[in-house]
Amino acid sequence: MLSRDPELDPLGEQQPTEGIMSVAWKSTLNKALDANKHLKYSTFFQLATVRPDGKPSNRTVVFRGFLDDSTKITFTTDTRTFKVEHVKKMPWAEACWYFSDSREQFRLGGDLVIVGPDHPDAHLREARQDAWNNMSTGGRSWFAWPASGRPREPNKEEFEKPVPDKGEEALPSFALVYMDVDTVDYVLLPDVRLGYDSTVTSEGSREWHQQELNP
Amino acid sequence: MLSRDPELDPLGEQQPTEGIMSVAWKSTLNKALDANKHLKYSTFFQLATVRPDGKPSNRTVVFRGFLDDSTKITFTTDTRTFKVEHVKKMPWAEACWYFSDSREQFRLGGDLVIVGPDHPDAHLREARQDAWNNMSTGGRSWFAWPASGRPREPNKEEFEKPVPDKGEEALPSFALVYMDVDTVDYVLLPDVRLGYDSTVTSEGSREWHQQELNP
Numbered sequence: 001m002l003s004r005d006p007e008l009d010p011l012g013e014q015q016p017t018e019g020i021m022s023v024a025w026k027s028t029l030n031k032a033l034d035a036n037k038h039l040k041y042s043t044f045f046q047l048a049t050v051r052p053d054g055k056p057s058n059r060t061v062v063f064r065g066f067l068d069d070s071t072k073i074t075f076t077t078d079t080r081t082f083k084v085e086h087v088k089k090m091p092w093a094e095a096c097w098y099f100s101d102s103r104e105q106f107r108l109g110g111d112l113v114i115v116g117p118d119h120p121d122a123h124l125r126e127a128r129q130d131a132w133n134n135m136s137t138g139g140r141s142w143f144a145w146p147a148s149g150r151p152r153e154p155n156k157e158e159f160e161k162p163v164p165d166k167g168e169e170a171l172p173s174f175a176l177v178y179m180d181v182d183t184v185d186y187v188l189l190p191d192v193r194l195g196y197d198s199t200v201t202s203e204g205s206r207e208w209h210q211q212e213l214n215p
Numbered sequence: 216m217l218s219r220d221p222e223l224d225p226l227g228e229q230q231p232t233e234g235i236m237s238v239a240w241k242s243t244l245n246k247a248l249d250a251n252k253h254l255k256y257s258t259f260f261q262l263a264t265v266r267p268d269g270k271p272s273n274r275t276v277v278f279r280g281f282l283d284d285s286t287k288i289t290f291t292t293d294t295r296t297f298k299v300e301h302v303k304k305m306p307w308a309e310a311c312w313y314f315s316d317s318r319e320q321f322r323l324g325g326d327l328v329i330v331g332p333d334h335p336d337a338h339l340r341e342a343r344q345d346a347w348n349n350m351s352t353g354g355r356s357w358f359a360w361p362a363s364g365r366p367r368e369p370n371k372e373e374f375e376k377p378v379p380d381k382g383e384e385a386l387p388s389f390a391l392v393y394m395d396v397d398t399v400d401y402v403l404l405p406d407v408r409l410g411y412d413s414t415v416t417s418e419g420s421r422e423w424h425q426q427e428l429n430p
Contacts, residue, residue, distance in 0.1 A: 041315040044313060050265055050271050055305070056264055056305075057322075058311035060313045090269065090270070092271070096261045096274055107272075107273060149410075152429055191374075
């Protein structure tokens with residue numbers, strides 16, 4: 001259920017290998033994270049996906065860092081959520097991240113890849129386990145609860161099941177998700193706006209193009 | 216350009232007339248607005264729409280109050296933005312509103328209606344002008360600037376055009392938007408989640424149904 005068709009997986013054999021310093025929007029995003037780090041919710045952003053009926057869906061998720069040195073942003077999810085169903089049909093999503101102190105907005109678009117326990121890439125499975133090890137006790141306990149968004153389970157014992165500790169094998173419901181960011185729209189209020197899009201070169205690296213836009 | 220097909224307009228002749236006190240989620244949202252009002256961005260939420268190519272789009276907008284005594288939420292937009300194009304093809308949108316101090320999330324889904332200067336309903340045109348009158352000088356000046364999101368206009372004078380004052384007729388690019396909210400998903404972290412959906416009765420009022428969900 002959790003593994004994706006390797007042909008749809010943009011990591012695959014030709015993982016883009018762009019350098020950290022060469023990507024302007026990533027430097028800007030890292031600076032915004034630093035400038036707003038005193039706000040406990042500075043790592044929260046809103047993720048839009050599309051439902052099977054074609055309507056949009058939107059919810060708050062928590063940034064869990066970039067994948068390795070790439071421009072892929074990561075977060076975690078429960079494999080039983082509706083968004084995982086959405087991604088199977090339409091993997092492209094858009095994150096909207098507003099930094100309230102510095103008045104910056106990042107809109108990051110790209111394909112989502114769900115990394116569950118059966119993902120074929122060993123390195124990604126390891127990244128998933130690392131993400132589990134970095135979760136708080138409260139965060140981990142969610143993955144043992146009945147499936148979210150479904151009618152409330154009346155049996156309270158179902159919310160009191162034991163949860164593997166940090167370092168122990170993550171529950172099957174736990175997934176790491178990454179977005180292979182391919183477009184970025186950056187706004188610094190009141191009047192700076194930059195658009196970024198990218199192409200994947202024949203060597204498999206992602207080349208970024210920046211354009212000034214009207215705010 | 217701004218007026219919508221009246222048949223698609225959920226206001227129309229049979230405007231839903233639900234009472235304020237009878238709608239639980241609206242009371243909860245008003246309480247959250249009050250509990251977080253010391254945060255200048257507490258009225259900011261993220262709005263997801265769907266592009267003509269079927270991909271989701273997501274950006275931050277500012278809540279401008281409920282329309283009259285209804286459960287319709289309002290914000291403003293420039294009629295030249297991409298989101299107005301999206302809404303023509305797929306009017307259903309989802310707002311995600313996270314209140315960082317009280318740890319509450321509201322997801323509000325429903326059709327968007329764009330109210331520009333040519334909207335056939337006089338009361339809505341008046342509500343649009345009221346929204347213009349309530350904008351700050353900086354907020355109003357945006358609507359005289361070159362169209363946002365397009366390649367940067369090099370001529371600086373294009374950003375220095377005079378803007379009508381409060382009380383003067385709003386620029387044609389200015390639109391009020393309302394969402395005729397028909398579903399709500401409410402989360403109070405860590406463990407409360409309520410789902411609301413609604414039906415329109417034969418009298419044209421909206422009847423709400425609440426269900427407890429797994430968090």
